[in-house]
Amino acid sequence: MASVAVPDRQWIARGVERTSASRFATLLAPWFLLLAFGLYSAYLCLRYGLNQTNMDNRFPFGLWIFLDLAIIALGAGAFFTGFLVYILKMKELKPVLNTAVVVGFICYSGAVGILGIDVGQPLRSWFTFWHPNTHSMLTEVCFCITCYLVVLLLEYIPVLLRNRQLRRVPSFLIFEHRFHMLVPVLAGVGTLLSFFHQGSLGGLYGVLRGRPFAFREGFAIWPSTFFLFILSAIAAGPSFLLLISSLVEKITARRLVDTAVLRRLGFISGILTAVYVVAKSVDTLEWLNVTSPALGFAPWEHYAYKPFGTWLMLAEIVLFGLVPAGMLLHPKTASRRGWLIAGAGLVCCGILLNRFTMTIQTLALPTLAFDEFLSYVPSWQEVASFGAVIAYGVIVYSVSYRYLPLFPREKKEVNHVSGR
Amino acid sequence: MFPGVDGFHWSFGHVLFLGLFFAITLTICGTVVRAIWSSVRDFRTRRASAICWDLEFAELPDEERRCRHELAGRVAERTCPNGFDCRNCSEYEKFACLKAVAPGGTFGLDYPAGRLYHRGHTWVEAQSDGTWTIGLDDLADHLIGMPDKVDLPKPGETIDANGTAWRVRKGRNEMRVRAPMDGTVVETGGPETGWYLRVRPDGMPNLRHLLRGPEVSAWLSRELERLQIQLGTAGAGPSLADGGILMKGLIDAMPEADWDDALAATFLES
Numbered sequence: 001m002a003s004v005a006v007p008d009r010q011w012i013a014r015g016v017e018r019t020s021a022s023r024f025a026t027l028l029a030p031w032f033l034l035l036a037f038g039l040y041s042a043y044l045c046l047r048y049g050l051n052q053t054n055m056d057n058r059f060p061f062g063l064w065i066f067l068d069l070a071i072i073a074l075g076a077g078a079f080f081t082g083f084l085v086y087i088l089k090m091k092e093l094k095p096v097l098n099t100a101v102v103v104g105f106i107c108y109s110g111a112v113g114i115l116g117i118d119v120g121q122p123l124r125s126w127f128t129f130w131h132p133n134t135h136s137m138l139t140e141v142c143f144c145i146t147c148y149l150v151v152l153l154l155e156y157i158p159v160l161l162r163n164r165q166l167r168r169v170p171s172f173l174i175f176e177h178r179f180h181m182l183v184p185v186l187a188g189v190g191t192l193l194s195f196f197h198q199g200s201l202g203g204l205y206g207v208l209r210g211r212p213f214a215f216r217e218g219f220a221i222w223p224s225t226f227f228l229f230i231l232s233a234i235a236a237g238p239s240f241l242l243l244i245s246s247l248v249e250k251i252t253a254r255r256l257v258d259t260a261v262l263r264r265l266g267f268i269s270g271i272l273t274a275v276y277v278v279a280k281s282v283d284t285l286e287w288l289n290v291t292s293p294a295l296g297f298a299p300w301e302h303y304a305y306k307p308f309g310t311w312l313m314l315a316e317i318v319l320f321g322l323v324p325a326g327m328l329l330h331p332k333t334a335s336r337r338g339w340l341i342a343g344a345g346l347v348c349c350g351i352l353l354n355r356f357t358m359t360i361q362t363l364a365l366p367t368l369a370f371d372e373f374l375s376y377v378p379s380w381q382e383v384a385s386f387g388a389v390i391a392y393g394v395i396v397y398s399v400s401y402r403y404l405p406l407f408p409r410e411k412k413e414v415n416h417v418s419g420r
Numbered sequence: 421m422f423p424g425v426d427g428f429h430w431s432f433g434h435v436l437f438l439g440l441f442f443a444i445t446l447t448i449c450g451t452v453v454r455a456i457w458s459s460v461r462d463f464r465t466r467r468a469s470a471i472c473w474d475l476e477f478a479e480l481p482d483e484e485r486r487c488r489h490e491l492a493g494r495v496a497e498r499t500c501p502n503g504f505d506c507r508n509c510s511e512y513e514k515f516a517c518l519k520a521v522a523p524g525g526t527f528g529l530d531y532p533a534g535r536l537y538h539r540g541h542t543w544v545e546a547q548s549d550g551t552w553t554i555g556l557d558d559l560a561d562h563l564i565g566m567p568d569k570v571d572l573p574k575p576g577e578t579i580d581a582n583g584t585a586w587r588v589r590k591g592r593n594e595m596r597v598r599a600p601m602d603g604t605v606v607e608t609g610g611p612e613t614g615w616y617l618r619v620r621p622d623g624m625p626n627l628r629h630l631l632r633g634p635e636v637s638a639w640l641s642r643e644l645e646r647l648q649i650q651l652g653t654a655g656a657g658p659s660l661a662d663g664g665i666l667m668k669g670l671i672d673a674m675p676e677a678d679w680d681d682a683l684a685a686t687f688l689e690s
Contacts, residue, residue, distance in 0.1 A: 007592050007680075014684045015481065131427035134437045143441050150448060167690070168596065170584075173472050174462050179455040189447055 011165050011403050016410055018402050028398060031391040038388020041381040042117045050120065052381045061359050063378040064118045067386055069201055069355035071107040072145070073229070074348060077237030078104020078152060079194035082187035084268070095261050098159050099248075099406045100241050105152040106396050110389040112149055117385055137204040144197030151190045155183060163403050195230060202229025205358050212295040213302050214362040216287060224283045225358075231279060235272035236351040238265040239328075239344035246341045248401060256407040259337060266340045270328025273347050277321035284313065301365075305373045308361045312353070320350025469583030473598075477503040477582075479690030483646075488631060491638040493521035503582065504539050506629040520634035527644060528665035529558040531637075536630035538600030539639070540688045542585070544630065547618070551606055552625070554585065555615040556597065559643060560686065564590050565669025572608040572616060579603060579619060581629070586616055590671050593679055595687045601625055643686070650682040 008021040018024070045052045055062045081100040084090040116122040129146075132139045160166065161176035199222065205214035206223025216223040242265040245257045288299040303310045327333045327343030334340060364374050378386075400406060421438065422428060462468045477485065487498035488506070494515045506512045535543040541560035544552050556564070569589040579585050585599035603619030610616060631639055644666075651674060671679055684690075 006594070009680050010592075014681060014690065130421050130425060132421060132438070133427070134434045140437070147441070147444055147448065154448070154452065164690075167476070170468055170472050171459065171463070173475060174468050175455060175459045177471060177475055178458040178462070179452075181458075182451045182455055185447065185451050189444055193444065 006165055011163060013164050013403075013405050024398075024402060028395055031394045034387050034391040035395065038384045038386075038391060041384035042388065044381055045117050045385065046120065046122070052379060054377060054379045054382065059363050059374055059376050061363055062376055063382045063386055064114050066356055066359045067114055067389065068111045068118075069359060070352050071389070072111050072201065073198070073233040073236055073351045073355060074240040075104045075107025075111075075237070076194060076198060076233035077241035078107075078155075079148070079187075079190040080234045080237045081241060082155070082183075083191045086184040086187035087191065090264075092261060092264055095257055095408055096241055096245060096265065098404070098408075099245060101152065101155045101159055102397060102400045102404075102406060103241065103244055105156045106393040108145065108149045108152055110392055112145060113392070114385060114389055137200045137207060140200040141197050141204065144193045144200065148190055148193040148197065151186050151193065154179075155186055155190070158183065159400070159404055159406075162405050194233075198233040199226040199230045202226050202358075205362060208362070209295075210367060211362050211365075212292050212297045212367065213365050214358060215291065215295065216283065217291055224286075228276070228280060228283060231272065231276045232351055232354060235269055235276045236347050238269040239273075239324075239347040242266055242269070242340065242344040243348060244397075245407075246337070246344075248407075252401075254410060256410050258409065262337065262340055263334055266328040266334055266344060269344060269347055270325050270334070273321060273350075274325040274329065277317060277325060280321065281317060284317070305365065308357070308364065312357055312361070316350055316353050316357070320346050320353055324350070466578075466580065469580035473582035474503055476688070476690040480688065484685055484688070486642070487515075488635050488639070489515035489518070491642060492635045493638065494518040504629060505582070507626050512628065520638070523641060524634065524637055526558075526637055526640060529562065529640065531558060531640065533633070536600070536627055536632050537636055537639070538598065538630055540582075540598035540600070541686055542597060542600045544600050544627065551618050551620050552601065552603065553609075553615040554600060554617040554619060555609075556611075559640065559666070560597075562666045562668050563670045563683070563686065564588060564595075565672055567611055570610055570616070572610070573605050575605050575607060577605050579605060579617070591675075593671065593683055595683055596689065598688055600630060601627060646685060647682055650685065651677040
């Protein structure tokens with residue numbers, strides 16, 4: 001007898017409701033189009049080189065590096081939630097662990113994909129490992145991100161194997177069970193790797209002595225940006241997770257995560273954001289009064305070119321730092337979902353702004369007497385590749401949400417409502 | 421990366437960096453290898469079925485994990501903590517000695533009193549030669565009717581209680597039928613013979629986990645109620661007019677119903 005294809009409904013967890021396969025495909029179609037367009041742009045960049053972009057030797061970091069830094073920071077929710085659940089035993093965060101892993105995997109794989117286009121010659125990527133320059137922050141970033149992507153992929157496998165049809169294969173179910181028991185080891189490794197690559201991404205800017213806007217003094221071999229990047233990433237990670245969970249709730253019109261869990265995420269993010277704001281303020285004062293003048297630059301010179309005025313610095317510290325920290329920590333605002341989501345959104349905006357200024361403002365400002373202020377506008381190929389990463393994220397998350405148990409509460413809720 | 425490769429230096433920083441990298445790589449690989457090795461060991465030591473069942477049982481909704489003593493009216497409310505395996509239940513004796521207060525009757529279905537029943541809708545019956553026959557119970561039989569395909573284990577293969585005994589396909593639905601007991605398959609039957617497997621257990625089997633007597637009708641009553649809700653029109657509860665005797669081949673008779681959920685609950689799939 002010919003084998004019969006398993007109907008789509010039977011790939012979906014029992015007891016949860018999903019839209020029909022045809023409607024799901026229709027909803028994803030525009031994202032697939034964007035992905036295809038982005039892949040075409042990526043092909044152009046790989047085929048014809050970086051002349052397809054608006055970057056050059058004077059402006060070597062653009063939209064892509066900003067995107068990498070931003071999504072790697074936002075994806076920190078994966079390692080940090082794993083650290084909180086498995087190492088610090090905060091079991092109350094378990095309901096968002098699966099979604100954290102998927103979000104982390106999307107962020108990191110998207111970042112590595114875009115780096116592959118940016119650096120170019122992906123077939124020679126093994127050179128980085130075979131002939132490592134151990135004096136470069138980027139080597140550390142490269143090693144750590146690659147290892148951590150493998151860790152995220154491994155953490156994603158047990159989530160994948162929890163699919164209803166895959167669970168029916170005994171060897172998959174047993175492997176998932178055995179692997180899940182060892183996940184704390186990976187959580188520990190992930191924490192170590194993330195700590196270093198988040199830091200090294202910041203350190204990368206901090207060691208740019210020729211770029212006074214970014215250059216910082218620090219501790220031992222690490223500039224202060226090394227620690228600020230770690231702190232800001234672990235502050236933004238839980239907020240991004242809160243934001244994603246709330247967005248999925250809104251789109252699906254279902255309550256997927258208990259408010260208590262979101263409050264916990266908000267509280268953790270609020271505390272860390274507050275600590276970050278203090279550290280960032282101290283660092284900024286030190287930079288304005290000591291580091292920058294020592295390099296021959298008066299502080300005002302960094303903010304003399306529109307649109308990069310002092311408002312950016314103030315917005316980053318106050319509007320996207322102090323304000324959301326207060327919103328996430330104050331009992332009155334933290335007890336309301338709307339305020340929690342707004343606070344988390346502001347924290348995430350803060351991290352985007354920080355990575356933007358560190359990447360774009362650093363390179364736009366003139367540093368030599370004959371140098372001039374440069375503006376940079378990404379080419380359509382850069383924008384389309386950026387869009388492809390967003391589309392990839394939406395597609396992977398949507399498929400994961402449809403077929404995998406990302407939110408344990410959902411199944412319980414449906415079973416309860418249907419009286420089973 | 422390695423001594424002899426261009427770029428490698430015997431400096432402290434280089435050795436430390438690469439040492440850390442290799443340590444992390446080894447940890448990651450070791451974790452995967454350990455998980456694979458443990459999985460293989462579970463299959464070799466025949467623990468795989470029990471682990472699979474424990475994992476699946478944990479995913480069943482609360483309403484499908486009711487203790488047999490609750491069904492029989494011996495206790496007001498109790499969720500089974502043992503994967504329906506009363507052989508390992510420390511409280512079994514405490515409740516088993518109480519009188520069952522469940523309703524009698526089998527609702528027009530054939531549930532012979534000499535058989536023992538598994539919650540996954542199979543029965544076992546002792547044979548005079550020391551073997552046991554296993555079949556689908558009458559409710560499952562009425563739902564499926566004549567299967568399109570049955571995948572039975574071959575004689576000589578072993579089955580484990582709560583593991584998959586055989587698979588049945590009906591239309592677009594594939595069902596895993598759970599084994600009610602441990603044993604080695606000595607003969608296979610099929611839907612036309614009225615039984616599916618004849619097995620020889622290792623020694624005297626402990627079948628304490630199987631339902632019997634008044635427990636059967638209480639369990640059956642709940643199962644019929646569940647089916648009525650799952651297969652009924654959304655939002656409509658059971659009504660007087662819903663009485664009567666279950667017809668054979670219900671899957672064919674109600675192709676538009678949500679069989680996916682109903683069959684998963686019937687055959688204890690998470």
